Amino acid sequence: MGVSQNLSFISLVANASVVVQLVLLLLLASSFVSWWYIFLKLFSLKQAVRQSDGFERDFWGGADLNTLYQHASSGRHSTGGMERIFEAGFREFLKLKRQPGMDISAVMEGTRRAMRATYHREMDRLEAHLSFLATVGSVSPYVGLFGTVWGIMNAFRGLSNVVQATLAHVAPGIAEALVATAMGLFAAIPAVVAYNRYTHDVDRIAIRFESFMEECSNILQRQAGS
């Protein structure tokens, strides 16, 4: 270790020990994937909210339920979660209504079950990858810390062979070790923020779906009674 140190970021990473490099690689990969999911979820949640808004406008705009169902089941356009819930419920409602000897409460029960199944499927789709963000957010600081501890251990082990120990002997090792912590934090902070934000968004969408299901079953019950 010379007196004049080139502490550029690239040389720091290149001179780091293999373990630290592996840790950095792992953190880089997890950071990349988490950012990918962050943007993916951002788009998909925005789309879900937009489609729900559009379908609710159509639904409460006085449109006929049959035309709405045909529009949803035609598959000509990408359907939102709320539209699919309505489609599943209305299809089950029509099937049960056609069968003779069905009590109205039994028809409504079947319709509600069909809507709930679709609702769960939609929620699963919306919540996909959020657990990965949570994992990255909670684990990657520790992974970075592990890399840092390993790097500092190496730095001090190298220091034991030197007679006159100065800060200049340890500084590069510690700097390269701290890069691991920085990387871990860089991976963790956006993941945690995105996780919190997206769970909140998913919860709001779920509440919208559930309230829609209740309202839709009410309307269907009225139609069945008439």
Add this chain to the structure above:
Amino acid sequence: MHDREEPGKFSAGVLAVIVHVLFFGLLIFGVNWHTKQPEAVEAELWSSLPPVPKPRAVAPQPKRVKQEPKPKPEPEPKQEPVKPKPVKQEPKPEPKPKVAKADIELKQKEQKRREEEKRKEEERKKEQTLKRKQQADALKQLLQQQQTMEAELLRQQQLALQQQLQAQQSAAQARTVSDYKSRIRAKIKRYVILPPDIQGNPQAEFDVTLLPGGDVLDVKLTRSSGNAAYDEAVKRAIYKAVPLPLPPGGELFSAFRELHLQFRPKDDN
């Protein structure tokens, strides 16, 4: 029906790549990773400040003295060539009356003329030799003056250096003396058990006679603090603090043979 792909997979990947490129660009170009080593070297030099003023103090002195000899030699050669001029004028009036008297004997005149010419030539030669001698003397004097000036300069510089060295040594000695005095006081202070009923911050002064090993030979109370218990406590502490810390080598012991120490119950020194 549900095999829809999630929207924007590709654009999300591109955005993630952009975020990482931005982050690493910030790390590599935004942070100045190059440590400036020269500053650290400068900091090390400052620790040896005392020798630095040496050249500053000595350097201006020769400049001032060098400027002085330059004007001196100029007037001297001007004054000296003026002196031989009256010598030239004196011989000229003497031959003229001699020439007017010689009418009868041409030979004598010729002889006289020859003799006079010879004399004149001799006088001229003498004058020339005189002039040369005077010029040489003047040059020698100038050289001697310059040499003496240079010697004086050297002496002054050496004297200044010696004085500075002595001053530094004495300053260093004074520093070590005061340092060890404060150490002695600190060590004694450690052993002082303060009596509980001290009012104010009275000062007790002691004359302590030391032996070369740091042993205390004698302790005299020269000025009481007004609190006998505190005086006694300090006196006991001085005996308990044996051996007192002294600078190694024993060369500076003369400064510690008779110590005049002052103690206050509440100062933090």
